Amino acid sequence: MTTEGTPVIEGLFSETADGPRLVGSRCTTCTTPYFPKSSLCHNPECTESKIEDASFGPLGTLWSSSIQNYPPPPPARYDEPYEPYALGVVDLADGLRVVGRMAVEDPASVQVGDRVELVLGPIYHEEDGTEAISWMFRPI
Amino acid sequence: MRDVAVLGVGMHPWGKFPERSVTELCREAVVAALDDAGVSWSQIEAVTAASSRFSGGKGWGLNGNDIVEDMGSTGIPVYNMSAGCAAGGNAFNVGHTMVAGGAYDMVLVVGGEKMPKGFIQTSGVEEETDPEFLRQRCVGMPGPAFWALLCRQRMAEFGTTEEQLAKVAVKAHQIGTHNEYARFRKEFTLEQVLESNMVSDPLRLYEICPVSDGAAAAIICSADKARQIAAANPVWVAGSAVATARFDDGLPRGLAGVVPTGRTHHSEAAIAVEKALAQAGATPGDLDFVELQDNTVYYELAFPEDWGLCGPGEAEHLLESGETMPTGKMPINPSGGFLCFGEATTAMGVFQVCELTWQLRGDAGPRQVPDAKLGLAQTLGLGGNGTAVVLKR
Ligand SMILES: [Zn+2]
Numbered sequence: 001m002t003t004e005g006t007p008v009i010e011g012l013f014s015e016t017a018d019g020p021r022l023v024g025s026r027c028t029t030c031t032t033p034y035f036p037k038s039s040l041c042h043n044p045e046c047t048e049s050k051i052e053d054a055s056f057g058p059l060g061t062l063w064s065s066s067i068q069n070y071p072p073p074p075p076a077r078y079d080e081p082y083e084p085y086a087l088g089v090v091d092l093a094d095g096l097r098v099v100g101r102m103a104v105e106d107p108a109s110v111q112v113g114d115r116v117e118l119v120l121g122p123i124y125h126e127e128d129g130t131e132a133i134s135w136m137f138r139p140i
Numbered sequence: 141m142r143d144v145a146v147l148g149v150g151m152h153p154w155g156k157f158p159e160r161s162v163t164e165l166c167r168e169a170v171v172a173a174l175d176d177a178g179v180s181w182s183q184i185e186a187v188t189a190a191s192s193r194f195s196g197g198k199g200w201g202l203n204g205n206d207i208v209e210d211m212g213s214t215g216i217p218v219y220n221m222s223a224g225c226a227a228g229g230n231a232f233n234v235g236h237t238m239v240a241g242g243a244y245d246m247v248l249v250v251g252g253e254k255m256p257k258g259f260i261q262t263s264g265v266e267e268e269t270d271p272e273f274l275r276q277r278c279v280g281m282p283g284p285a286f287w288a289l290l291c292r293q294r295m296a297e298f299g300t301t302e303e304q305l306a307k308v309a310v311k312a313h314q315i316g317t318h319n320e321y322a323r324f325r326k327e328f329t330l331e332q333v334l335e336s337n338m339v340s341d342p343l344r345l346y347e348i349c350p351v352s353d354g355a356a357a358a359i360i361c362s363a364d365k366a367r368q369i370a371a372a373n374p375v376w377v378a379g380s381a382v383a384t385a386r387f388d389d390g391l392p393r394g395l396a397g398v399v400p401t402g403r404t405h406h407s408e409a410a411i412a413v414e415k416a417l418a419q420a421g422a423t424p425g426d427l428d429f430v431e432l433q434d435n436t437v438y439y440e441l442a443f444p445e446d447w448g449l450c451g452p453g454e455a456e457h458l459l460e461s462g463e464t465m466p467t468g469k470m471p472i473n474p475s476g477g478f479l480c481f482g483e484a485t486t487a488m489g490v491f492q493v494c495e496l497t498w499q500l501r502g503d504a505g506p507r508q509v510p511d512a513k514l515g516l517a518q519t520l521g522l523g524g525n526g527t528a529v530v531l532k533r
Contacts, residue, residue: 008278009268012395024396035396036274044387064296066288067341068280073258075266075273076280087281089289089392091399098396099279107341112296123280134278 005122005131012036013120013135014055020120021055022098022135028052033096057118060092060137067107077124077132086110088137092118103136114139141240145366145374146531147359148177149494154323154354154481157254162196162203163210165355166252170211173248173357178371181211184359185244188235190227190251190486191220203486207250225433227251228356228489229382229519229527235360236380236529245362251487252355271394272522278395284348284436286391288340290405291438295342298453300441302342306333307459308437309346309479315466316480318506323352323482347437352482356490358497375500378514378530379419383411385524393524406446408526409433409518413447416528422514424448427530429471429499429509431492431517434478443518444470466509474499474507489527492517496531 007013012035013022024035030046035056041049071082086102088110102110103119119138122131150172152165174181189204197203197220204218223230228251235247266273275281294300310330316322328346336345366374385393386407390400404410417424424447434440441455449470450458458470466474475481475495478488496515498504509515513533520526 009274012274012278032398033396042387064289064293066285066292066343067338068282068285069338069341072276072280072282072285074276076276076282078280085280087279087285087289089293095399096396097390097392097399099275099281099392101279101281112292123278 005133008123008132008134015120016055019058020118020135021057022096022118024054024056024096025051026054031095033094035096035098056092056094056096056098060090060116062110062112062114062116062137063089063091063097064112065089065102065110079124088116090116090137101134101136103138110139116140142242143363144236144239144377145361145363145372146377146493146497147179147361147366147369147372147374148173148175149358149497150174150176150356151321151491151494152355153321154352154484157353162192162252162254162355163206165254165353166207166250166357167210169252169355169357170207170248170250173359177359178369179246179359182214183246184216184248185246186217186219186238187248187250188219188221188231190231190489191222192227192253192486194256194485195254196252203252204250223382223525223527224521224523225483225485226382226489226519226521226525226527227486228491229517229529230489230525232358232489232493232529233380233382233527236377239360239362245365247360248357249360249490249493250355250357251490253484253487254353255351255484274395284340284343287348287436287438288343290391290442291436292342294438294442298456300456302334303330304456304459305342305347305437306330306344308440309333311459311464312434312473312477312479315474315507316476319476319480322476322480324480343436343438349435349478350482352484354481354484354487354491356487356494358490358493373501375497375531375533378422378532379416380529381412381415381419381527383408383415383526385526386411405442406520406526408524409443409520409528410446412526412528413516413518416516416530420514420530420532422530427514427516428512429466429474429515431473431475431477431495431515433488433519434473435483437479440464440472440477444472466507471509474504474509476507489517489519492519493529493531496529500531500533
């Protein structure tokens with residue numbers, strides 16, 4: 001799915017043998033997850049910041065969703081003609097609440113509480129036609 | 141800490157004023173506030189001003205300096221406060237703190253704004269280290285999407301209907317027709333709201349506030365000063381607080397946060413309100429009315445519950461039984477709120493102080509909250525900034 005495109009921003013996700021994962025970090029003292037990576041723990045109750053690389057996903061639950069009915073202002077990008085898309089906030093099983101676009105044909109089909117999985121896919125095309133790839137969530 | 145009075149307030153009407161500069165808008169508000177307070181410009185000892193990203197301020201948010209130059213450079217200190225859309229509330233808090241602490245006896249608090257057309261970019265930074273930039277570029281999720289996501293979650297949790305959302309807007313515009321400073325002074329039927337375009341599903345065009353131009357000013361002073369001024373008709377600051385969002389807040393501001401254990405969204409607003417009420421020695425139930433930041437109808441349902449004015453899931457019932465109208469048990473936004481004014485972002489915190497003052501004096505005419513003695517105002521802004529002020533008669 002991603003072989004043709006390039007990431008919108010490098011270093012935020014990866015393709016592993018087990019499927020796509022978000023690339024972040026976690027504090028081993030207080031278990032706080034960070035996405036994107038953080039070099040320090042920001043939890044005010046944490047006694048000692050100890051940050052390790054961590055990856056997140058693929059399974060979670062949709063905490064809420066909406067539809068982006070109008071073309072978003074910059075720095076967002078989109079293909080013309082504009083097609084509304086669904087947005088989600090997903091609670092991943094590993095304790096991260098993360099925003100993402102929903103990988104669905106019909107934006108109105110998304111329901112709060114849906115079980116979802118992390119996928120990668122194009123969210124717009126660069127001027128040379130290259131797919132700009134980002135993380136997304138697909139109901140399962 | 142000394143008692144602090146709100147001695148006078150003034151506003152320029154809200155709307156779109158392409159022919160007028162933000163300085164002209166501010167001057168009208170400041171002159172009205174001085175006149176209302178019965179003091180002259182030369183009596184002002186310091187200015188706390190909301191810093192704007194969109195208008196005036198020499199591109200550096202020096203909006204208070206623009207006003208001092210325009211009104212007459214008397215050499216007084218200027219404090220330009222930046223807190224996103226909470227800047228007006230923040231400027232009030234800083235002014236209050238300085239008068240209460242004895243640094244100055246008489247301070248002008250002011251916020252003025254001319255907004256660009258259309259939907260604004262939340263952040264002005266286009267860097268890969270900026271979480272707002274990442275969210276908008278990688279997901280395509282602008283500011284209003286937050287309101288929609290919060291609203292959809294409420295609908296799933298409490299069964300809030302589209303009709304109930306629309307009723308908040310209908311109620312706001314019923315009140316707004318009575319406010320001469322409001323931009324939109326026309327009633328809408330439930331059908332008109334429900335037929336307006338879906339902007340950020342589940343929120344429709346008439347259920348979110350557009351951006352506006354406007355300016356508001358307040359003169360605050362020590363109790364001794366207030367007593368010296370013969371024509372004074374002061375109201376009093378019972379509490380004033382600012383706060384920032386907590387780490388365990390359930391609303392991810394960038395790409396992600398921690399799955400929270402409790403139900404806390406916009407902790408910056410809840411903390412500020414709690415602190416201001418504590419300073420006032422008041423409970424939520426003591427409040428006679430509230431001016432809250434209704435960028436969208438969602439907030440008018442969620443915030444009273446978040447702050448303990450009513451129980452979780454009760455707000456829809458209070459709305460539908462008329463209790464959030466000025467004559468109800470829990471009046472919310474008797475000014476008409478952001479829905480009727482539109483958001484002149486950094487001026488809103490000072491606009492709310494004007495409305496609180498008029499209500500507490502009993503000068504609010506057809507939108508008057510009967511026998512209003514204690515009122516709360518709240519703003520929030522980018523960066524997780526929240527402000528609250530409690531005024532009393
Ligand atoms: Zn930690």
